[in-house]
Amino acid sequence: MNILIQFLQNMALAAVPAVGFGLVFNVPRSALVYCAAGGAIGRGLRFLLITAGMPIELATFVAASVVSLLGVYIAQRLRAHPKVFTVAAMIPMIPGVPFFTALLAVVEIQRRGLTPELLNTAITSGLRAMFIVAALAVGLALPGLLFYRRKPVV
Numbered sequence: 001m002n003i004l005i006q007f008l009q010n011m012a013l014a015a016v017p018a019v020g021f022g023l024v025f026n027v028p029r030s031a032l033v034y035c036a037a038g039g040a041i042g043r044g045l046r047f048l049l050i051t052a053g054m055p056i057e058l059a060t061f062v063a064a065s066v067v068s069l070l071g072v073y074i075a076q077r078l079r080a081h082p083k084v085f086t087v088a089a090m091i092p093m094i095p096g097v098p099f100f101t102a103l104l105a106v107v108e109i110q111r112r113g114l115t116p117e118l119l120n121t122a123i124t125s126g127l128r129a130m131f132i133v134a135a136l137a138v139g140l141a142l143p144g145l146l147f148y149r150r151k152p153v154v
Contacts (some may be wrong), residue, residue: 064139
């Protein structure tokens with residue numbers, strides 16, 4: 001029961017920044033519902049995959065791919081560009097905690113000097129954040145890589 005509450009909470013809280021960034025990106029009002037649904041589905045799916053034991057980087061890639069493929073499907077039905085739905089839906093999956101931890105470790109290194117623990121924290125958190133962002137980028141680009149390939153020139 002606790003997992004279900006956390007799952008629903010993750011989905012509900014992810015819909016808010018998806019709609020907010022949809023407004024910032026001038027998404028039409030009729031499409032904001034799809035932005036919220038995409039953000040909720042992506043964050044909820046990632047939560048379930050992480051709970052099942054999958055690494056966060058791979059879970060982020062799978063969730064971003066699913067949201068991106070759903071965005072392409074919805075865009076075809078509504079005759080809009082897929083990025084209208086998908087970019088705002090990816091925002092709730094941006095790794096704020098690993099970025100913040102890496103930056104705090106770098107600041108502490110500058111303030112107190114280099115220690116192995118701080119260096120380890122800075123490197124592991126920074127790499128984790130970069131891999132999560134890379135997973136988001138590749139997941140967002142996946143439909144374009146699969147379906148919209150151009151024929152070779154030669």
